Amino acid sequence: MSEIVTQEHLTAALKERLQAEHVEIIDNSGGCGSAYEVIIVSSLFEGKSLLERHRLVNEKLKDEIAKIHAFSQKSYTPTQWSSMNQTQK
Amino acid sequence: MTSPRRDLPKTVPLQNDDKKTLFAMNLLRIAARNSATPPTNPLLASSLARARPSVAPSLFVRARLLSNSLRSKLDKAVKNNDLVLFMKGTPDQPLCGFSRAAVQILGVQGVDLTKHKTFNVLEDDELREGIKEYSSWPTIPQVYIKGEFIGGTDILLNMHQSGDLEELLSSKGLIEPEEEGERA
Numbered sequence: 001m002s003e004i005v006t007q008e009h010l011t012a013a014l015k016e017r018l019q020a021e022h023v024e025i026i027d028n029s030g031g032c033g034s035a036y037e038v039i040i041v042s043s044l045f046e047g048k049s050l051l052e053r054h055r056l057v058n059e060k061l062k063d064e065i066a067k068i069h070a071f072s073q074k075s076y077t078p079t080q081w082s083s084m085n086q087t088q089k
Numbered sequence: 090m091t092s093p094r095r096d097l098p099k100t101v102p103l104q105n106d107d108k109k110t111l112f113a114m115n116l117l118r119i120a121a122r123n124s125a126t127p128p129t130n131p132l133l134a135s136s137l138a139r140a141r142p143s144v145a146p147s148l149f150v151r152a153r154l155l156s157n158s159l160r161s162k163l164d165k166a167v168k169n170n171d172l173v174l175f176m177k178g179t180p181d182q183p184l185c186g187f188s189r190a191a192v193q194i195l196g197v198q199g200v201d202l203t204k205h206k207t208f209n210v211l212e213d214d215e216l217r218e219g220i221k222e223y224s225s226w227p228t229i230p231q232v233y234i235k236g237e238f239i240g241g242t243d244i245l246l247n248m249h250q251s252g253d254l255e256e257l258l259s260s261k262g263l264i265e266p267e268e269e270g271e272r273a
Contacts, residue, residue, distance in 0.1 A: 050247055050248070065228070071227070
């Protein structure tokens with residue numbers, strides 16, 4: 001029916017459609033492309049509430065999400081991301 | 090090469106008129122199969138005109154998934170209940186990790202789900218797809234508080250960790266505000 005959504009495709013889509021500076025994708029489906037966890041770092045999230053960020057991602061990845069069974073996301077602005085990483089060092 | 094069967098009637102070559110009729114009939118049959126018949130409904134006509142052929146059927150399906158009766162049932166549910174949770178399974182027996190997480194988070198925050206409205210989308214295919222249309226949200230679970238869509242498990246977890254969920258629940262009267270000095 002529909003082709004599977006690959007990690008490469010998701011990464012490229014996020015970089016292109018959300019101007020993501022950094023993307024991390026975890027495939028929780030054992031490689032069959034049906035359950036993804038994504039971390040997205042993008043300046044497009046500046047000034048947006050959590051719900052707005054999620055809705056933005058949902059909208060941009062609408063076709064992909066429709067094809068996969070489980071999708072969860074964490075979204076950060078570049079500032080948030082770098083301060084998170086600094087505290088972990 | 091086999092010899093012609095003698096028991097069958099001899100075939101007569103088609104006359105020109107017959108050939109033309111057969112040709113025209115086939116042409117019509119193929120045309121009807123391949124092209125969409127013009128709809129009489131103007132609403133359908135405009136959406137068909139805009140949609141690519143491969144998209145049109147799913148547009149019809151999607152439009153039918155949220156029936157008026159389901160929409161008004163959902164309107165009533167989120168309006169008349171302080172908290173509504175659309176999930177897979179039940180609070181006692183969640184049937185999906187994300188739904189279970191949502192139930193746990195709400196429980197940890199002191200929400201007694203037996204006192205609120207929950208829907209098991211696995212029991213009802215129309216609800217399962219319709220709620221996604223209704224909320225413009227692609228996944229389950231989904232939480233509504235005082236008629237407002239809050240989000241799914243990711244958002245719930247994030248709000249729980251930041252303290253925003255506690256604040257929201259207590260400001261909407263769903264949990265008792267924490268007294269100072271009772272925090273662990």
